[in-house]
Amino acid sequence: MHDKLAIQLQSQILEEIAKTRAKGVLIDISVLEMVDSFIGRMLSGMASMAAIMDTSVVIVGMQPAVAITLVELGLEMPGVDTALNMEKGMEMLERRLNTRKQDFQ
């Protein structure tokens, strides 16, 4: 993934969130075979931005090599939810949205 593409993706996702007023976003990175520090920061940045827009973000499908790289780069993404696969990711989002519902009740 090129840097420019990454930045594009970031703004695209945020705009989609705003447009659809999405309450949750699942980011599937299973095709990402390796990352560098830029992508790593972009991923955690995206999660933070979405959180500010009151949207839950769950990253799924991370590959072992990517996880190892992120750890070695010191980009542990605290506060970013991750799940092993789509199914678990959806479960996690549903739980988050559930607690959200309580905000509005």
Add this chain to the structure above:
Amino acid sequence: MSEILNVQNAKERIDRIEDILASVAAGDMDARIQSDIEDDFSGIEAAIDLLINDLTEELRQREKMQKELENKLSKIQEQQKTILQQQEDLLELSSPVSKVWDNILILPVIGTLDSQRTQVMMENLLQKIVDTGCTISILDITGVPTVDTQVANHLFKTVTAARLLGAECIISGISPAIAQTIVHLGIDLSSIRTKATLQDAMIFAMKQNRRADEIRTLSNLAMPNDNVD
């Protein structure tokens, strides 16, 4: 008064000595003068023969030792090849990851850990987590007496990487020596979950499973399919 030397066939015998010495120099180990004549010259001839004896004996010994050394060398090279092969095999066999229960993986580690082995273990475990979708894994190091700072770092990285994937990695069976190394490294302990024994780790893991199931059921109850608006 000068003595008169009694030497028979002087010219012949001098030629013979030269021939024999030349043969020995050329490599003939068996060339000897072996004169039958007994006179003032035979002393030298006998002495030369003895000298040749000693020399050829030395040479034979040296050849023998050379051959022995070469044999030993090739034996050692064979053994080295075997050791390398066994090391590879050991690396592959040494740390199998098994799914012991619903959603729970176990990686029992036995023996000394070096940096390379730990790296392989780490990649193996993370891949297994992704392949099986198990969110709980137990890294049991009861069988590991000590670790160096590199290995301790790898272990910490494994736990952190597992969390990034969306799973949890519990370390069980930490010895006092290893506990000291971890603290000396200044590793943030709040981020590693540890249990004293494999048993404790299993009990904890199964409780987690049950808790997760309960949450899932509650979640489904609280949110029946009415979110289509």
